[in-house]
């Protein structure tokens with residue numbers, strides 16, 4: 167099976183390289199804005215790529231940067247329009263020079279000459295360097311325990327966040343998929359009190375991660391809103407704030423990675439609900455983090471299941487997982503209120519713990535889906 171992997175490295179460009187990277191950000195933004203201005207409602211990416219030739223003659227400085235990134239900028243805009251038309255994204259907006267995150271994407275071009283193959287992007291983890299088009303060798307850091315990257319590099323996105331440079335690599339690899347032998351199934355409730363509760367009774371939370379950074383972010387925001395601060399100081403606080411957000415994001419992502427890895431390696435059939443809006447999560451920041459964490463968890467469970475040949479199911483949002491007694495199946499509409507954490511079943515007197523019962527119900531719903539699927543396969 168073909169899979170796509172991603173790696174992120176910190177980049178340490180020298181001054182000359184920094185200059186070229188900044189120029190590349192600028193050119194990427196210029197192309198994006200140019201075509202958005204010319205075609206405000208829809209673009210034909212291939213037609214725009216053809217127009218690039220004339221543009222390069224008109225604006226000579228565009229020739230200084232890697233030409234791949236110009237085309238990628240067009241496809242990026244095309245994607246933004248597509249997302250907007252499918253109502254998953256906002257209408258494309260002009261990119262501002264002052265955006266805190268800047269990026270451009272380039273592709274690995276493989277060519278051969280006299281029987282030898284050449285890649286425009288190369289990485290050497292022993293020497294800790296990456297070779298990027300036009301930039302040549304740049305020092306990198308990250309993944310201390312990794313000695314080589316398996317598979318073919320497809321593309322690299324160079325970006326700057328909180329005044330630091332990074333490169334994100336996508337690699338295509340082929341993996342052997344293990345045989346599917348179902349022995350264990352798990353249901354996962356996307357909790358309110360906790361991040362998740364599984365039908366095995368395992369609880370995972372990310373409160374500690376949030377609390378650690380929430381205070382810091384609040385404090386920095388308060389600082390920032392004080393108008394007395396000089397612009398130099400203000401900038402410093404802004405950078406600090408950006409770094410704190412980034413640390414929070416990394417910590418959250420790492421936690422989700424560990425959780426999803428554990429769930430997928432220990433189970434064969436994994437069932438969860440589709441994402442729904444949980445109004446109970448208090449505070450703007452916490453809510454954002456919870457939403458992002460669940461979305462990331464589902465994404466990771468899905469692809470990790472695929473890679474390891476496990477089954478992953480998501481049951482419908484309208485299934486009232488937390489109103490059903492996990493012992494007898496009685497639906498108790500009186501417990502709709504999310505504040506009710508425990509309830510006794512009027513039918514069988516079982517004491518239902520809200521999130522645990524929900525995860526057990528989710529597991530059974532998933533089992534039904536699996537059985538249905540299995541039967542359909544047999545009929546064929």
Ligand SMILES: [Zn+2]
Pocket residue numbers: 491492493494495496511512513514515516
């Ligand atoms: Zn019951």
